[in-house]
Amino acid sequence: MKIDLRNMGVWVTVVLIGAIALPSLARKKKMQPVGQQQQTVRVDSLSPNNRKRYDYFLTEAARQHAAGNYSAAFDLYEHARNIDPNSATANYYLSLYLTEMKQDSLGLLRLQKAIEQEPENLIFAERLAQYYISKGKYEDAINAYEAVYAKNHSNTDVLRVLAQLYQQQKNFKMMLNTVSRLETEEGESEQFTLTKMRIHEMMDDKKAAYNELKSLVEQHPLDMQYKTMLGNWLMQHDRQKEAFKYFTDVLKEEPDNSYAQMSLYDYYNATRQADLANGMLDKILMSQKTDTQTKIMMFRSFIQNNETEDGDSTKVIALFDKVLNVPQPSSEIAEVRAAYMSLKKMPTDSVISAFKKVLDIAPDNANARIQTIQLLWNQKKYHEVIEQAKAAHEYNPEEMIFYYFGGMAYYQNKDEDAALNEFRLGVAQVNKLSANDLVSDLYAVMGDILHQKNQKDAAFAAYDSCLQWKADNVMALNNYAYYLSEEGKDLHKAEAMSYKTIKLEPNNGTYLDTYAWILFMEERYVDAKTYIDAALKNRDSTENNSTVLEHAGDIYAMNGMVNEAVGYWKQALDDDHQTEILKWKIENKQYISEEEFQRKKNPAAAELKKSKVAGKSAGKKNKKGKKK
Known part of the structure; x- marks a missing residue:
């Protein structure tokens, strides 16, 4: 029997339901491991021999579980239970396994049997409560947890779960009672008072909520946070005059208290x-004592109010500029300004300038530089993209995205050597944490460039590296497969890669053409026709389809459909695609390979090439003979 119980190191996850976080103080719950709690003394019903067998199976089960051999452990626990059906330990552990195996009813029976044998074992009892939560039986869970707490008042974690269960049941009275019990066990605290205040709010008992919060203020007269909090509560309940007094009282004591300033705003x-x-607002934003996050919160509040009223973005930008026009401005606020301008779809040049402002303040801000580069890229300002990428290499040398953009910008500017160098710098930064997609794309473009430079072996090595990082990089799969077919080698490998692309994108005319051409090179002409027809059907009308049309002609010709083949060849013949071999095929109404065409065109050169190849082969044979 195979059981996949790799996650059974943690037997159960308790589902916490409530939204109110209860404070966790220093006191820890006092629990003992299974088997070490005080148990009811009972007469051993087993013979000495069976007792030895039982102990062996139980010990070996625990050892197998610790080693991760869960199927073996399950069987051993079952053996132990067969020897002693009343074994609380065996029944308990079997219940865990059975629950994991989705045999909930049987698991529950085993757990109940364990509890029946050891009713004082709180681990068993708490496990039962957790089981009820996992099944959404919250009333049963409440009863079970209350039983656990009744036997061990120091286990305050149980009270926290109970409080959340009562909240889920909307039993706020018992929720309040549970928090009070927590206070009894752990002592009064500010957090408990705030929790009770929120519970009174949920009970719509405003007077009680106010009294809880007011008692907190009275107990901590020097803590301005609670006074401000009470003022905010009064504001929410339309008691503005009382709220105003609390805010102004706080600011008399602490003029730079940003929490009170925001509340007064x-x-x-x-x-x-x-x-x-x-x-x-000006006072908060212009003060050097106001922390940056508070300022950002105020900007967001101002923007929200602005959108509600007239949506005049010039007011927002004016406020940003005012705050940033100081010595040592905040890069975070500058970034919020740039993001706002982008969101409002302001002119691209203005948004670029806003992000450049961020970089002037914090040149190592990678996010702002990425935003800048993407905007420049959309404007096809490749020279500026290159400059931004160079700056990024100084401040964020580990960020591979900048090598990608830099390399692609060089590539767009037709500087292939610089692009290749940039990509090589990028892959030199690769580590285990690198993004697979990005590394794969870097190698893929390297492969394309190297193939254009006629460094075919290096190109194929780059494609292999690309596919190690992302096996389904469709563009790399297609290009690699096509270039292999052009060489007429590794056609089975090329076919397998090309087939992946049409599985991933079955309506991509380019990928269908590549697959059809590889089948043609394998002399599978009937199959090739099926896929070239699909490629013609799915070709992009905005692209130059001369290659696809010539391939169609070649494939139709080898299927004996000469008239159709000539028609496709003629369509392929355009201003950008007027090769001699294509003209020959049209004139002679037959397919000819590139190699055959060159032999016909220049018989002497072809014969010389043939003799050189034969000579090299003979030389290799002689060398092998000498080694022998």
Whole structure:
């Protein structure tokens, strides 16, 4: 029997349902491992021999489980249970396995049997509660957890789960009771008070919620956070005048308290005091004592209000410029400004300038540089892309994306040597954490460039590296396969790669043409016709299809359909595609290979080439003979 229980190192995951996070203090729950808790003493019903057998199977089961041999462990636990059907330990562990095997009913029976034998074992009892949660039986889970807590009050983790279960059941009264029990066990805390306040809110008991929060303020008169929090609560419940007093009291004590300043800003907006709101906004944003994240929050709030009112983006940009027009401006705020301009679809040059502003402040900001490069790329400003990539190599040398963009920009500028060098610098940064897609694409383009430079072996090696990183890189698969077919070698490998591309993109005319041509090179002319017809049907009308049309003519000719073949050859003959061999095929109404055509065109040169090849072959044979 095979059981896939690789994740059974952690027996169960407790589903936590509630939205309120209860505080976890220093006290830890006191639990003992299975088998070490106080157990009910009972008479051993086994004979000495069976007791030895039982102990052996139980010990060996635990050893097999620890070694990860879960099927063997399961069988051994079952052997132990057959010897002693009342074994709490064997039944307990079998219940875990059975639950993992989706045999929930049988697993529950085994667990209940274990609890029946050792009712005081809290691990068994808690496991039962967890089982009920996993099945969505929350009432049963509550009863089970309450039973666990009744036997061990120090296990406050159980109370936290109970509080969330009661919340899920919308039993807020018992939720409140549970938090109170937590306070009894762990002592009062600010977080417990806030939790009770939120529970009262859920119960729509505003007076009780207010009293909880007010008691927190009274207990901590020097903590301005709680006063501000109470002010915000009052604001939410339309008690603005009382809220205003708390905010101003806090700011008298701590004039630079950004939390109170933000709350007062919200108050001015809520009471439609625009001038005072703007004044407070300026104070928050222009203060060097206000942290950056608070400023960003204020910008987002201002933008949201602006969108609600008139959506005048010039007001937002003016505010950004004002805040950034200081010594040592924040790069984070500059980045928010650039993102806002991009979101509002402002002129591309303006957005580029905004991201360049970010880079002026923080030249190592990789995200801002990527955004800049992508915008420049869309404008086909390849020289500027190259400059940005060079700068990135200085500040972010490990980021391969910049080598990719830099190399592609060189390639677009027809500087193949520089592009190749850039890609080589990029792959030199490859490590185990590198993105597979990006590394694969780098090698793929290297392969294309190397093949254009007639460095075919190096090109094929680059394609092999590309496919190691991403086996389904369709463009690389197609180009590699086609270039192999042009060489007339490794045709089976080429066919397998090309077949992958048409499986991945069955309506891609280019990939269908490549596959048809490889079949043609393998002399499978009937099959080749099927796929070249599909390629013709799916060809892109915006591209030059001369090669596809010439291939169609060649394939039709070898299928004996000469008139159709000539028709395709004539369609292939255009201003950019007027080769001598194509003209010969049209004139002679027959297919001829490149090699045969060159032999007909220049018999002497072909014969000389043939003799040289034969000479090399003979030389190799002689050398082998000498070695022998």
